[in-house]
Amino acid sequence: MKDDEILAKISKGDETALDYLYRKYYRMMTKIVLSNNGTEEEAKDVFQEALIVFWQKAVSGNLVMTSKISTFLYSICLNQWRKELDRKSRLSSEEKDGEEFQEHDAEEKARIIQECIGDLGDICKKLLTYYYFDGMSMNDIAEKLQFANTDTAKTKKYKCMKRLDLLIRSRYKEEDFLD
Template sequence: MKDREILDKIAKGDESALKYLYKKYYRMMTKLVISNNGSEDEAKDIYQDALIVFWQKVIGGQLILTSRISTYLYSICLNLWRKELDRKNRLSHEEKDEAQYLDNDREEREKIIHECINELGDTCKRILTYYYFEKMSMQEIAEKLEFANTDTAKTKKYKCKKRLDQLVKQKYSASDFLD
């Protein structure tokens, strides 16, 4: 089929011309995406989107073809793929920024918690540090601090945690944790 014949068929709504274009240029268009860091699925999506854009321009009478159809489709695929790469790049940067923000936020919270823990008595300071930061079990804490049993360590930890919560709420408001 010649380009003029394809355009005429599309203008009349004949989808066989679209199927013909899809098969004829499939390898060329998908190779463009795959050779530029794209997957097979992404390549198929881009090519299908390009064909839809082409179809809509022909049907809408907006297409002034100054090159071969293959060249025109190639440029549409290239532009669509560039937009997709830009979008991916932006998302990647946003994820990195968010991860950095979360790390900074976590560090700030830990700093506040450590500051408040240091204001508690020595026993509470040790229990909470062992449990939350050194990830020791209640059994290990009970042995290390020479408590009678694990239940004693649990009760102490509960009371210390409650005092820590009160201290944090006393010294800081919710807005201190939010930007």
């Protein structure tokens, strides 16, 4: 089928022209994506999008052919794939930036908390460090710090956390700790 026959069929809404284009140019068009770090599925999607764009332009009467249909489809596929690669690149760099920011942010929060814990006094410092950083049980903490029982250790931990919260709030803005 020649290009002018294909365009005539498309202008009449004859989808056999679309099937013909799909079968004839599938390998050539998908090779663009496959040879540029794309998968078979991505290649198929890009070619289908290109055919849709071509079909819509041809049916609407806005298609001005200055080259062969194969060249036109090739340029659409190439542009579609470039857009997809740009999108992937942006997403990748945004994810990396976000991860770096989160790591820095978490390190800063940990530093602030440890600094404030250090200013609470020896008992609170030990109790909170044992519980949150060393992962000790309240029973072990009660024994180590020579509290009367586990309930005493829990009450003391609660009071230490309240003091820590007040200390942090007095030194830093709330936004410093919101995610």
